[in-house]
Amino acid sequence: MKVTIYGVGAIGGWLGALLAESGAEVSAVARGRTLQVLQHEGLTLNQEGRTVRVRVNATDDPANLGAQDLVVIAVKAPSLLDVARSLGSLVGADTMVLTAMNGLPWWFFQGIKGPLARTGLQSVDPGGLIANAIPMEHVIGCVVHASCQLDAPGVVRHHAGKALYIGEPTGGVSQRVERLGEVLQRAGCETHLSAFIQSPTWYKLWGNLTINPISALTGATIDRIIGDELVWRFAASVMEEAKRVGARLGIEIKETPQDRHDLLRSLGAFKSSMLQDVEARRPLEIDALVTSVTEVARLVDEPTPFVDAMLGLVRLQSRERGLY
Numbered sequence: 001m002k003v004t005i006y007g008v009g010a011i012g013g014w015l016g017a018l019l020a021e022s023g024a025e026v027s028a029v030a031r032g033r034t035l036q037v038l039q040h041e042g043l044t045l046n047q048e049g050r051t052v053r054v055r056v057n058a059t060d061d062p063a064n065l066g067a068q069d070l071v072v073i074a075v076k077a078p079s080l081l082d083v084a085r086s087l088g089s090l091v092g093a094d095t096m097v098l099t100a101m102n103g104l105p106w107w108f109f110q111g112i113k114g115p116l117a118r119t120g121l122q123s124v125d126p127g128g129l130i131a132n133a134i135p136m137e138h139v140i141g142c143v144v145h146a147s148c149q150l151d152a153p154g155v156v157r158h159h160a161g162k163a164l165y166i167g168e169p170t171g172g173v174s175q176r177v178e179r180l181g182e183v184l185q186r187a188g189c190e191t192h193l194s195a196f197i198q199s200p201t202w203y204k205l206w207g208n209l210t211i212n213p214i215s216a217l218t219g220a221t222i223d224r225i226i227g228d229e230l231v232w233r234f235a236a237s238v239m240e241e242a243k244r245v246g247a248r249l250g251i252e253i254k255e256t257p258q259d260r261h262d263l264l265r266s267l268g269a270f271k272s273s274m275l276q277d278v279e280a281r282r283p284l285e286i287d288a289l290v291t292s293v294t295e296v297a298r299l300v301d302e303p304t305p306f307v308d309a310m311l312g313l314v315r316l317q318s319r320e321r322g323l324y
Contacts, residue, residue, distance in 0.1 A: 001024045001025065001183060002027070002070070003025065003026045003068060003069065004062070004068045004071050005027070005029070006029045006074065006087075007073060007075035008029075008074075009074060011144055013043055014146065015072055015074065015187075016056060017045035017054050017156065019187050020056060021045075021054055024183070025057075026054070027057040028057070029060065030059075030060065036153075037152075037154035037155075043055075043056050043154055046151070046156070046157045047157075048158070062090050065090060067089070067090060067091065067092030069096065071090050071091065071097045073097065073099050073101065074101065075101065076101075076282070076285055077102065077124065078283040078287075080106075080124075081133075084129070084133035087133065088133075095138055097134055097138045099139065100164075103124070103205060103288025104205060105124070105141065106121055107139055107141065107169040108121055108169075108198060108201065108296075112249055116300070121295060123287045123294075136170075140166055140169075140176070141168070141169050141194075141197035141198075142164060142166050143194075143200040143204050145204070146158065146160070146163065162190045163189070165192045165193075166181060166184070166191065166197070167193060167197030169197060171195060171197075178193065202253075205292075206246065210235035210239060211235070212273065212274035212275075212285075212289055213290055213310050213314040214310070216277075217317060221269040222264050222269070223268055223269045224269075232261065234306065236257035238306045240257065241302070241307050244302055278323065281322075284314075284318050286314060286318060286324055291315075294307055
């Protein structure tokens with residue numbers, strides 16, 4: 001299988017290394033120091049007490065690679081439009097484009113039934129530019145439940161979790177999803193095939209919706225956020241609102257905010273991805289993680305005053321810092 005990783009960060013690097021080790025012909029689109037490391041030293045993965053170093057065909061120009069069997073997009077949401085515009089040479093008649101990203105994707109309403117079916121999300125794809133650049137027939141949704149970090153350019157450390165949920169944005173389990181699931185399973189991922197990929201997508205968002213923005217606002221690690229009663233009470237109110245919005249779309253979350261609290265406690269003094277972006281002065285994924293929820297809430301006529309307040313605060317702070 002010919003695979004290109006677009007976004008060789010923590011998750012993209014983890015997937016690329018696993019696929020290369022399992023026999024895939026892996027290429028990567030990268031820039032700067034990451035490109036140099038990949039070209040001269042390869043891609044390194046530290047996982048479960050062992051170090052794997054694999055060779056990848058790295059370039060800064062996707063036109064050098066030709067059509068692929070699989071393109072994995074693992075960039076941060078603010079970079080997606082530029083990536084989408086450059087994918088053309090990688091996408092052949094049967095190419096699968098796997099979106100391994102945080103937040104709500106532009107294709108989210110493709111599999112939603114009722115009057116909102118196929119509605120475009122303006123918060124993540126204004127004017128439908130991404131949808132126009134990546135034909136829907138190539139897209140496969142992906143939800144990643146894995147904790148990885150980038151120790152250095154081209155060097156990834158895996159901490160916990162190997163679960164991937166994949167599925168057709170329009171619903172059902174197709175033959176190509178089954179084939180891709182087998183490939184990912186052989187590579188070492190715990191792959192789950194979803195007939196309604198919007199459900200695990202919303203569930204992961206439900207978990208990320210509070211900790212990421214609150215950590216960006218406060219600079220606090222997860223343990224301090226959940227350890228402050230007033231802050232956690234606010235976070236729980238945000239989660240209850242998002243839970244009701246999901247229910248309007250037929251997505252039921254059985255867990256409670258307290259269930260999530262107990263899970264987060266086990267992570268200890270962990271920095272969220274958004275806090276890491278703040279410290280590195282990278283653009284924040286506010287629209288994919290928060291603005292999208294307020295947009296969906298308006299579409300289903302569900303009030304979300306706590307989500308709105310959180311969005312207003314983190315968006316204003318990020319604008320003042322030049323990160324939005």
